[in-house]
């Protein structure tokens with residue numbers, strides 16, 4: 001028993017002050033981002049600021065031309081006048097500047113029929129995708145974020161996307177709802193189902209309101225908080241209470257009421273998961289109708305990916321025994337595939353072995369990393385703005401326009417494949433499983 005340099009009290013002090021120091025950095029960053037967006041307090045009058053206090057993506061004239069496939073300024077201006085959307089402003093020199101936000105662009109896309117809202121029939125069900133892998137850094141969160149953003153605004157239709165953040169670390173919540181109120185409901189409030197409802201309030205209503213709007217139109221998120229780990233203890237308590245009564249309790253269907261509550265409001269729900277098999281993760285696999293497994297090419301060379309698929313099979317065996325109905329699709333996506341021959345070889349080898357179960361490779365991208373570091377999906381920023389030198393602060397340049405465009409094309413392509421999978425399911429449902 002040697003004498004420690006720090007007493008227990010000092011150790012605790014050290015740890016809390018370390019936590020405070022890091023929290024300070026984050027809060028300063030958030031405050032700075034708010035300031036940059038011209039936000040004072042919790043609200044903004046700026047039409048370009050969304051309910052989550054992040055900026056909608058802004059389109060300049062070139063972006064707009066590309067989005068609408070209209071390259072003649074006259075016809076573009078006429079369309080804008082006809083539809084009556086705002087976005088052309090005069091600068092100090094009285095020159096016109098084009099700054100259309102995503103809401104305005106979506107209006108124009110709809111008006112021209114280039115992209116329409118998807119209307120599900122009664123027979124077609126909301127598709128629930130769980131994105132899982134036991135490894136941290138496999139690309140789960142990045143996949144949910146960017147695939148979700150792609151399906152909401154960048155493919156054939158505007159799909160209504162719901163995200164459930166099941167990772168108590170809340171990394172996706174921090175990106176999508178950075179200024180989340182401490183009073184906001186998070187996943188465990190509904191998983192544990194211990195809410196006290198006011199009169200006239202229903203569970204469905206509160207769940208629905210807790211899927212918060214973001215700056216990505218058609219995409220809402222049910223956020224996570226670190227408190228959500230309490231669900232694991234909740235399940236243990238329930239199980240031992242049940243055991244004392246000679247009954248059994250299992251948590252596999254605890255997500256069902258949440259999904260039931262909002263299934264008519266979304267076409268697709270993505271569930272982001274922590275890198276562990278927790279009770280909530282098992283519930284996610286139970287409630288999901290499809291599965292996406294992100295894999296890093298480097299991991300496929302070791303046996304961790306194979307081990308994960310074995311674990312997953314075992315998890316699924318137990319779900320099957322409690323009545324799971326089967327998935328529509330199980331897809332692997334290779335994340336961070338670089339141009340190196342090694343990465344390409346590994347991904348193609350696995351693609352062949354898994355026989356058409358893979359989505360297109362999610363390519364390694366510096367541009368995506370730059371966006372991610374700024375809490376943006378690749379669809380939230382104009383490639384022109386991306387390539388610009390920061391005006392208000394001396395931010396180093398992100399990279400080139402073409403780099404971001406390449407990432408957008410790549411992610412659109414993946415989203416299109418998920419869309420095709422969903423359309424296939426919906427066709428099958430439409431004809432009563434006679435496909």
Ligand SMILES: Nc1ncnc2c1ncn2[C@@H]1O[C@H](COP(=O)(O)OP(=O)(O)O)[C@@H](O)[C@H]1O
Pocket residue numbers: 135136137138139140141142143171275335336337362363364365366368369372373
């Ligand atoms: N295609 C990609 N190219 C470059 N970096 C990526 C790519 N996909 C993910 N990343 C980065 O990898 C890191 C881990 O990804 P993340 O999605 O958080 O993994 P997980 O949720 O599985 O722990 C993040 O910093 C993210 O920016």
Ligand SMILES: [Mg+2]
Pocket residue numbers: 140141142167171273274
């Ligand atoms: Mg994650």
